[in-house]
Amino acid sequence: MSTQTTQISSPSKIVDESGRLQPYRDRYNATARLFHWTIALLIAGMFLTDWMRGAAERGSSGRVWWLSAHESLGLLVLILSIVRLGWRLAHPAPAVRGSPLVRKAAEAGHVLLYLATLGLPLAGIGRAMSGGGDVVFFGLVIPSMTGRNSLLSTITHFVHGGLVMNLLLALIAGHVIAALWHQFLRKDGTLQRML
Ligand code: HEM
Ligand code: HEM
Known part of the structure; x- marks a missing residue:
């Protein structure tokens, strides 16, 4: 039986000659995949280091160490x-697949994820510096450039914590659920594009 595939009018489906759905064959290249999974792992590290800092005793050297680890990884x-x-x-x-609506939603989600990976660390720097503290990058101490600044502190607490951080978690959850939906329900090979 022929395994040749044909792209039909809807870009959301690739079918073989007997009409069966075939997985997409295009894939993110090695550099894109390396960036994606390294940054995804580091983001998990951000929540882990913040959690460990919160679990360490107030004023302890462990708490300072976990904040330094959080700042360095961030x-x-x-x-x-x-x-x-x-x-x-x-x-x-490679082009995002799916109906026009799905494509728009996925692309918007990806743009927001890019913005989050740039905006959240910047807000983290603002949050650390506006409290008057130094920022640590793997042993290198960067002194506060703002000193104590209550306006910047309020803004960066809002962006780097609470509501905005929960929105990031919701965005990541939506992204992962979409990937799993493609993988296990639609079985269209979208996850393979990033593996
Ligand atoms: C994508 C990168 C980052 C993520 C996802 C992240 C995540 C978080 C989270 C979840 C919290 C707890 C927020 C709260 O409950 O109020 C936090 C707190 C904090 N983060 Fe980050 N962070 C990132 C990068 C950074 C960077 C680059 C810095 C500084 C260089 C930083 C400095 C801080 C500080 C100072 C706090 C407050 C710690 C405290 O309460 O004493 N973060 N971060
Ligand atoms: C914090 C964690 C993550 C971030 C920030 C993130 C970010 C992104 C971004 C920005 C893209 C678009 C890449 C581009 O077009 O340049 C993307 C694509 C993708 N991500 Fe993630 N991702 C994360 C975690 C995950 C996880 C855990 C999975 C799997 C369970 C996943 C699966 C995928 C897949 C399959 C694509 C390709 C989608 C497609 O082909 O249309 N991601 N991700």
Whole structure:
């Protein structure tokens, strides 16, 4: 039996000659996949280090260590995200699949995820510095450039905590649910594009 595939009018489906749905064959390249999974892992590290800091005794050296780890990994997220965005603008990704509505939603979600990986670390720097504290990057101490600043502190607490942070979690959850839906219900190979 022939395994040749034909792209039919809807870009959401690729069918073989007997009409069966075939997985997509295009894939994010190695650089895109490396950026994606490194940053995803680091974001998990951000929540873990914040949780560990919260669990350590107030005023203890452990608490300071976990905040330094949080700041160091967060700055790494910022640096990698800037490099990733620059690289991505020069290297278009394979087209997002699905109906026009699904495509728009997925693309908007991806843009928001890019914004979050840039905006949240910046707000984290603002949150640390506006409290008058230094920022630590793997042992390198960057002194506060703002000193104590209550307006900046209020804004960055809002962006780097509470509501906005919960929106990020909802965005990541939606992104993961969409990937799993493609993988296990639609079985269209979308997840393979990123593996
Ligand atoms: C994508 C990157 C980051 C994520 C996802 C993230 C996540 C978080 C979360 C969930 C909290 C707890 C918020 C709350 O409950 O109010 C937090 C607190 C904090 N983050 Fe980040 N963070 C990131 C990057 C950074 C960076 C780059 C810095 C500084 C260089 C930073 C500094 C802080 C500080 C100072 C706090 C408050 C700690 C305290 O309450 O004493 N974060 N972060
Ligand atoms: C914090 C964690 C994550 C972030 C920030 C993130 C971010 C992104 C971004 C920005 C894209 C678009 C890439 C581009 O077009 O340049 C993307 C694509 C993708 N992500 Fe994630 N991601 C995260 C976690 C995950 C996880 C845990 C999974 C799997 C369970 C996943 C599966 C995918 C897939 C399959 C695509 C390709 C979608 C397509 O082909 O249309 N991501 N991700």
